Amino acid sequence: MNGNSFRNTMHSLNYGNVMEAAARNYMKEVKADEAAGANVGPVQYDLEDLEDDPELHALHKERIQQMKEEQEKRKVMESKGHGTYADVNEGEFLPEVTGAFQARSRSQPVCVHFYHQEFERCRIVDKHMQILARKYFDTKFIKCHAPDLPFFVTKLNVQVLPCIIFFRNGVAYDRIVGFEELGAKDDFATSKLENMLLAAGVIQTPEKGEDDSEDEADVIAKERANRITYGFTKYSDDEDSDFD
Template structure:
């Protein structure tokens, strides 16, 4: 073989080896970069010890515990006052009951009146739902003094008390559509409008349900008590 041709062949082979090696190195570098990017996209592990020692998180936790404790204590106080259930009270107990709670709903009833039993049914359902308001009933026949003082002429008569003062009253079913078959929601809406019951925090209420039907009329001032 011609010496020049031989050297040319060796040069070509050497150059080919260099290019092949360069290609392999480039491929390795590309793979390494892809692996680095993939590993960097994976979130790092959360240090639970560091998270638990976070002052802000500890404060939020402490505040939440304090709020729950306060709410539980408040509920216990209201339970001792008879909240959460619909109860019968005597004439002798009446004054202490209406002055002992901020908001009280009292139904003056007659044992044999059908409409009084209808009111009883609805108030019994509402009492545990609105825990911050006290729900009681008084037998009008056995409470002549307060029937006279409160000028109760017609039964059923539901009187709303705020801080011991009678502020509103519902006489008969006039403001509930004038029908015996009204739903609990109708009475509930009337009480909500008067502000004597307030939904608890987190209690879901459909906005449409909060508005009484258009056919209902608000109670008139003639049916209201004042101090």
């Protein structure tokens, strides 16, 4: 569906919702009059009169404007990496974790996964982060190959991998280290990590109906294919301490 088609469709659906809500309110008012014993005689329901209601048109115009503003906001955020799970190098790290709040009055949190490309548990975290990045659009999700960022690894005291650090206003305020807090097992559910991020405040519960996440089964299939391609088929029990 192209842009014009999408806008026209949304416009029609939204207008239909407004008309339906107005009709319901109209019917309630008529029934209230009947219950009060008003001598109104036979009631004629002419919903076409609603189409000329100035209040209804004003409400419709307001909702269309809200939709346009949300669409523009999403485009701007997409251009800044929201909704994706990108690999960031040392030169890009500071702009990524600080740029989100410099351009806006309210902070937009950043979730950073420090990983090692040969650690299977880091690859497991990647699978879950990809899912959550698409679901929680207001939070920026990035990953950093720890050996390539020695300065920030030292500065942030990253000693055990995988390590997920939460940033707000460019400041690291909390973290998840290893798999101990995730149940100390490799097959934890995405919801386990999701609940921890919600508790930490790095993500916020999305509005009803908003779920752009990639299906978890598809991501798992891709990860299995990658392991076969690159030979990462062995789980290591001591990956956490290897990096230290």
